Amino acid sequence: MPNLQDQLTAQLLQTKSLPVSPIWLNNFLSTISAAQRNTPIPALTQTALFRLLNSDFRESLTSRSTTILPVEISDTNVQERRLTGTIPVQVLDIEDIGTSAWSQIEAIERVERGEAVRGREIVRTVNVGDDDQDERPAANANASNGPHRVILQDAKGTRIIGIEMKKITGLAIGKMAIGAKLLLRGVIVARGIILLTPESVTVLGGKVEAMDQAxxxxRKERLRQKITET
Known part of the structure; x- marks a missing residue:
């Protein structure tokens, strides 16, 4: 009869392709109550998954050779290659390369000035007496249209740039936090850059709070630097 840790390890690997570190899983189990330990395995797996998606994969996953990026992955001399297997990664940076830096700065500054926000949509307040007193949508600083450029990191700490070749649901500024987790399946790498498509990427979600806040x-300063460098 497999113990609880073995059952959770198997569940997370089979259902989410996440090779969990035994040390991390043992620490997770030490934080839950006896009553929680007696909950059905699927429910306990979901709790562990939530914690995993909000952890740093370098600490919570094992670095199996089949679930990490090749060491030479960023070699620009390799014209094209396809990676086999499923590789979990986390997002370290996301950039909207389809919208000008100035437009993104202006949208951020509208929010900083305290313009009205309804959900994720920024709206301009209209003075009484204007002919048209409806609130009009302004630029949305909390979302991006893309395509996007991301920096990804595997469980061993290897980093690589990814470019969104086709629209991927959930991959956008405002929808995806830094530290969010993705699964890469059979992705193509061209000249050291991963070509991201809906067929090769599964967005798991999550974030690493400290990374996201930083x-x-x-972000605004990075956009300003981008302008001065061009």
Whole structure:
């Protein structure tokens, strides 16, 4: 009869392709109550998955040779190759390369000025007496149309750039946090860059809070630097 840790390890690998670190899983189990341990395995697996998606994969996953990026993955001399298997990665950076940096800065500054926000949509408030007193949609600083450029990192810490070749649902600024987790399946790597398509990417979600806060705090300055460098 497999113990609880073995059952969770098998469930997370079979259902989500996540090779969980025994140390991380043991620490997870030490934080849950006796009552939670007696919940059905599918429910306990979901709790563990939530924690995993909000962890740093370098600490929570094992670095199996079949589930990490090849060491030479960023070699620009390799014209094209397809990676086999399923590789879990986390997002370290996301950039909307389909929208100008100035437009993105302006959208951020509209939010900083305190313009009205309804859900994820920024709206301009209209003064009484204007002919048209309806609220009009303004630019949305919390979302992006793409295509997107991302920096991805595997469980061993290897990084690679990815470019969105076709629209991937959930991959957008405002929808995806830094530290969000993806599964790469059979992706093509061309000149050291992963070509991301809906067929090769599964968005699992999640985030790493400290990474996400630091990224948001520095985003406007990075956009300004991009402008000065061009």
């Amino acid at each position: 990224w948001r705090a520095g």
